[in-house]
Amino acid sequence: MAIARLAAATTASALAQRLREAIDGGHWQPGDLLRQEQIAAEYGVSRIPVREALAQLQNEGLLDVAHYRGARVSRPQAQEIDELFDLRLMVEGDLLARALGQHDQRSLRELKRLQDALEDADDRLGWIAGDIGFHEALYGPARRLRSLALFRQLRAPIDRFSAQALSPGTRKQGWADEHRQLIATVAAKDAAAAQEILRNHLQATRAVVLAACSSQGES
């Protein structure tokens, strides 16, 4: 089982991770049909774990699976993306407000460290993973496990567009700036300012993602 080597409890979850990366990395495009047999052969496993991985990705919102008709990479509508960002604004705003009072020297240092590491990374998937890690560290002190899980869930269908949106470089600068401003306002315990930065951060990302989404929408 060559695939299971890469740190995963079960073959299905390892596969799910691989497929997630493949979608985020643009290896599979929206609308593409994922054949169970093909994936099974490609990774050297049977179709059972493949099916479980596909089911997992389905309810992460990355795939649309129709009965007896295969799994396709989902093609989110702009309206849907928009809605997801509205939800993120609510959930992440709440998390940030609750985390603000819980941050301390150590958590702030950790945030800075993550941000430094993040800016050094040079591949898109690394940025995405790093961005998730940064925001988790930012919201973590709120100790709201369910909200944090929801944060991840709301990102999942979006991140593949972020990945290609960040590549130009210009947006990457603003993105990093906003992260550093977030750290600063959190360190200063300035709730209003932090909320404002987060709002701007998400609004800017929303615009970029919507552009990326609609630009590849025609096929």
Place this chain on the structure above:
Amino acid sequence: MAIARLAAATTASALAQRLREAIDGGHWQPGDLLRQEQIAAEYGVSRIPVREALAQLQNEGLLDVAHYRGARVSRPQAQEIDELFDLRLMVEGDLLARALGQHDQRSLRELKRLQDALEDADDRLGWIAGDIGFHEALYGPARRLRSLALFRQLRAPIDRFSAQALSPGTRKQGWADEHRQLIATVAAKDAAAAQEILRNHLQATRAVVLAACSSQGES
């Protein structure tokens, strides 16, 4: 396939529904261990769809599944329930605000009809299903599919406690009253009042659910 008769595309989803009802109905208690073989035998299917159903219920938050160690009915902490209600307040408040302007004669009549049917039902599971239906009709005109799905998701781990909380009868009265007040304020397009009623409705439910949750917490 005796089970598939009940309106479901796939055996796994039919099983998932049955198991959900079994948990909501109190047939399975928090901490109970669900054996794949046993469930498979009970419903006359193989373990494959059972596994898929269990995976489904896992990410609905009804089960805790550990590798090679079986699936247990989850035992939510009071803190977790509390968090879920906070999220519901945000999401449902937003949905209600957006739906308010979209309601018309027909949708309001539908709401009244659902509420009437709801109050006639005499079994707990029927109340829950009816309550979900009512709120979906209430939020539906907002046309926010993702938020509506999130609404369902946030309820899932809670509803089994609501089911047993509603049985006394006293709370059922307040619950019905609040529903009727919601209809009235929506009909009057009074956003502030509707928000206030919804808030009270959820807060009251929260208290009852927390009581039910902590009372059966010891075992």
Place this chain on the structure above:
DNA sequence: CATGGGATAATTGTATCCAAAAATAGCGGG
């Protein structure tokens, strides 16, 4: 008598095989 080790049984994860459904190709009629 408590405790740790090892064989045994029970249970989950995966592979292989069969059945049901859908996509596709080939054929006849308009």
Place this chain on the structure above:
DNA sequence: CCCGCTATTTTTGGATACAATTATCCCATG
């Protein structure tokens, strides 16, 4: 030539069979 229908192929869903892991029991030992 195009359209609709049927037969074949392909693909998915489910059942059975096997491998890997964990839990249980039993006994030896301090």
